[in-house]
Amino acid sequence: MNVLSLFDGISCGHIALEKLGIKVDKYFASEIDKNAIKVTQHNFPETIQLGDVTGVRATDLPKIDLLIGGSPCQGFSLSGKQLNFDDPRSKLFFEFVRLLKETKPKHFLLENVKMKKEYQDIITEFLGVEPVFINSKDLSAQSRGRWYWTNIPFEREYKKKKEVYLKDVLEPYYDSGTISDDEIQNQLTNLLSTSKYRDTFKWKRDTQNRVLVTRPDGLKIQRIGRIGEGVHKSEIITVLTQPFVFDGKEIRKVNPLEAERLQTVPDGYTAVNGTTDNMRYKMLGNGWTVDVIAHIFGGLA
Known part of the structure; x- marks a missing residue:
């Protein structure tokens, strides 16, 4: 399987695929945060870094089987200033749309935060699939609700796992x-x-x-x-x-180790030489809850 991950962060998608035992032939990542790239390359040195998403072209890539991404969400969030699609950060969503059209992958996944219904409907119209809302509290020790647009045939109605409490991840x-x-x-x-x-x-x-x-x-x-x-x-x-x-x-x-566990990221994953605790908090906060993504990717196995 060839994967293209946009706004890749610390490659939580790759962690989820590995956790499921899904073979990845080539993993292409578009990311500009040098610290996140350092963490990814430390854990997955075979990752092919492509840089800024605006410069990524399908003609430079082999056939992509899975396109994934969580476009920057500051322009969509219900928190703060209620920015909209005119915000430059929101416009990166359309880079995902562009590459979805160019690469024509068999499967795709887009993640984003809670947002105004009008923004949600626009994303749905562009992607052609209805989103599903998943709260990570069903699969981890934290409550973190996110919307997921995907054509992966995963189990949308599922029985919650036994609740995991914060005490289970604390040192x-x-x-x-x-x-x-x-x-x-x-x-x-x-x-x-x-x-x-x-x-x-x-x-x-x-x-x-x-x-x-x-x-x-x-x-x-x-x-x-x-x-x-x-x-x-x-x-x-x-x-x-x-x-x-x-x-x-x-x-x-x-602490950072506990923060990794809250995101169901492997212990020590972000403990790369030269990364401070604050860097680790930021990268983990921007990342995905791995067990949620693994649940969705279960439809690929």
Whole structure:
């Protein structure tokens, strides 16, 4: 199978194919992030890097069997400024459409975030298939809903796997990178009042991103949108880019290894020489949840 992956990131699609034992003859990747390319080439040195997607031409490639991609989503997201198809980042979607027409693959997959219905309908019209919404919480320890447009005949109605909780991916001990009391105070200002009310958190109007909530049998990540002021009972929260956890003694960031597990990426996959923790967080955040992609690719096996 020859694969063309646009906006490839750290090649989560390749990981999913490998996990299923699907033979890949040639894997072509279009990516411009040098750190992501470094991670990909470290793990899959046979990957053929093509550079900027606007320069990719089907005439330079062999027959492509599978075209995949998750075009930059800033122009589609329900969060933030409600950008639209006039945004340069959104226009990269049409590069996917162009290469779909040029390469005429047997199968394709496009992933994207929640968006306005009008944008979703435009994508559906161009790709000719109805999307399916999958939340990764059915297959992993995090809640991350995404839309998938594909002609792969995978099982769209499926029984949820046994729920995986955050406690299942956390390291037993984490003895470095602890956040100081001062930083905790700065980050949680106006969210946590006195110790008397430490189990009660007050949301600020600009609170967004992720929340960690407790359950009797463990912790589970939930992703939320922008919310108003109010009081919500929970032991653990985060308003930062990386999730935070409470391990019984202190609030700390999820470390990169744990972030890999949340994305069902192999342990240490992004631990490439020269990549910082922040780089790893960013690459993993931009990547796919591998087990979700593997579920879809199951229709190819």
